[in-house]
Amino acid sequence: MPEDAVVAVPAVWAVLAGVILCGLAFFAVALDAVLSARAQGVGGGWAAPLSRTARLLRQRRRTTVAADTLLWRVGGAGMFVGAFLIVAVIPFGRWTLADLDVGVVWFNAVDVMVWALVWLAGWGANSTHSLVGGYRFLAHGLAYELPLMFALVAPAIAAGSLAVGDVAAAQEGLWFVVWMPVAFLVYLVGVMGFSVWGPFAPALAADIAGGVLAELSAVDRLVFQAGRYMFLAAGAAFSVPLFLGGGAGPWLPGWAWVLVKAVAVLAVLVWLRRKVPLLRPDRFMEIGWMVLLPAAVVQDLVVSLVVVWEG
């Protein structure tokens, strides 16, 4: 394994990383809006990120009686901040912001933060529907998080390192997605989980008047929703060094391949939203523990055996 698979760049470049993440999130919002418009038989939708942002910025902030404003704001703003923390350890071709020796654990720690943040956003409003949404998300979390953790273990075992750069470098020749597809799928399920996206959106569902979103308005709603899309984008981008060979690819430079792959994964996740039904937390609990978790553990076992076999 090469000693310096990635080079840490000065902290100023965090601005560029943040801009790229926002760009990916913009793309996700726009694509979702376009697909929605097309499903209704009309065109357009690409301007949705701008128009929605403008509308929410002009909206008057709604207040509720006896709201726990501090925790409420922490929940919303935390979603916005968290996704940036993930991007810090994703190698962009040869460069990375933080060449952390335990980058995979860093990612895991940040995605666990979402448990607290979504519940806090649901709790703070002092509204029944919001709180029901918060509890729904925690129930989902109990079911998707452990499979996700075991899915993260597989690439780390194969690479013999928890550093994201090393994991990407260990895939020269054969991408991990090829020989650990189960871990990849479980990982994608986890990404949709911690982004409260697609089948994992009952916490925000219409049957509880928007759930966690019920009382969120104006800029609070903007940061929470933007945070969800950015977590989705960051999760898609993190799958590139983890399973999709990092910057490996012909003709284009490494950073371009990272972007192309991240956009592709993100597009699939966005597209999936209208293809997969909402998963009720109580139903998914059993799927998570009876299907996904054993599958991920068996995947880890297979990967471990292969690693031991090859010495």
Next chain:
Amino acid sequence: MLIGIAFWVLAGVAVAAGVVVFVVDSMARATYALAVSFIAVGVQILLLQQNYLGLITILMMVMEMAVMAVYMVMFMGMNPALMPMDMTHGKKTAIGASVGVFVLLAGGAVLIPWPQRRGGPPDDLTHVLGLEIMGEKMLVMAVVGPVMVATIVAGVVLAAHRTRYDRFGDDLRRRPADDPQSGGVGR
């Protein structure tokens, strides 16, 4: 220098957040104040260059607090209506005991003749620390893990109101099982 300042600031945050746990009148705030305290300690561990241990501390504690908040709200007589509550009971005894224990422990830490460091720190601190804690006892640890899981499962089985006869019928032949909450895999 900078790391020293950060360390002491984090120490202050950890202690202050710990105090806040007993001051606030909301179960949610108490729980997440405790989470903040743990996160500050986790960052301190990061400052000690124990990256893995620091991040794992943060990860586990945030997850634990997120779940604990649910149970605290559920059991501590605070319905989800932000009813004010008090975290403290038997105040005089508790304060006396905790001050006494603190003086004992802190006094011990300050007064004990600490040995001088022999040799320098090894390169991979986390690895060496893991070997020091686990090394000889790895077999014991590997056995204890499954035993603990089995204990948890057995405990839940014993505590559960419903048995397999409730689920599968008297002859254990009923399929799918009669569960109050249907699962997602159609058993």
